[in-house]
Amino acid sequence: MPTATERLPCIGVVLAGGQSTRMGRDKALLDWRGRPLLERQLDALRAAGVDEARVSGDRHGYRGIADAQPGLGPLGGLAAIAGTVAGDADLVVIPVDMPLLGAALLGRLRTEQPLARGLRCAGHVLPMRLRLDTESRGLLAALLREREPRRRSLRALQQALDCAEVALAADEAAQLADCNTEASWDEVSR
Numbered sequence: 001m002p003t004a005t006e007r008l009p010c011i012g013v014v015l016a017g018g019q020s021t022r023m024g025r026d027k028a029l030l031d032w033r034g035r036p037l038l039e040r041q042l043d044a045l046r047a048a049g050v051d052e053a054r055v056s057g058d059r060h061g062y063r064g065i066a067d068a069q070p071g072l073g074p075l076g077g078l079a080a081i082a083g084t085v086a087g088d089a090d091l092v093v094i095p096v097d098m099p100l101l102g103a104a105l106l107g108r109l110r111t112e113q114p115l116a117r118g119l120r121c122a123g124h125v126l127p128m129r130l131r132l133d134t135e136s137r138g139l140l141a142a143l144l145r146e147r148e149p150r151r152r153s154l155r156a157l158q159q160a161l162d163c164a165e166v167a168l169a170a171d172e173a174a175q176l177a178d179c180n181t182e183a184s185w186d187e188v189s190r
Contacts, residue, residue, distance in 0.1 A: 008131075010090045011054060011085060012045030013078070014038060014042060014094055015074050015126070016041075016062075027097045027179065030179075044094070048109075056080060065080045072152060073149075075156075078093060092127065093128050097178045098178050105121075108166055118162075118164065122167050124176055125154050
């Protein structure tokens, strides 16, 4: 484990492998101010200072990483990304469907509480930071073998890691609006 002054590589991850069934169309390709939402999310991660940004999901134009085991949700996507990372790293993980996420908030997740094994925004599963190391890789593998879906989740991973939280100001909390339906998309994209 690094000390408070050592810095691991930081990889930004956009979870974009879902089927978008509630939305009825591909959320990653929704038009956000003239370009695909996925591109906006990648730019937000880069602006937050990650060393590189990756896409979880079979996204050919974005060199996306397909799930090794389809149907396991965000945890499966995160495990697929973890399989492409050599050595230890910090992962800043965001969903594709939170278009209001700002670089400053993501930067806080990247830098605050540097020794925490996991860090999330208070009261929310995503976005989050995960310390990817031997222990968390083993935990990911164990959770993916769980038969019960709620034990095969990002929330279960965060509980097992005793994930720390950052408190949010009201303007930061507003950035966590997710767009799972046409109605929520219409409200946020006005």
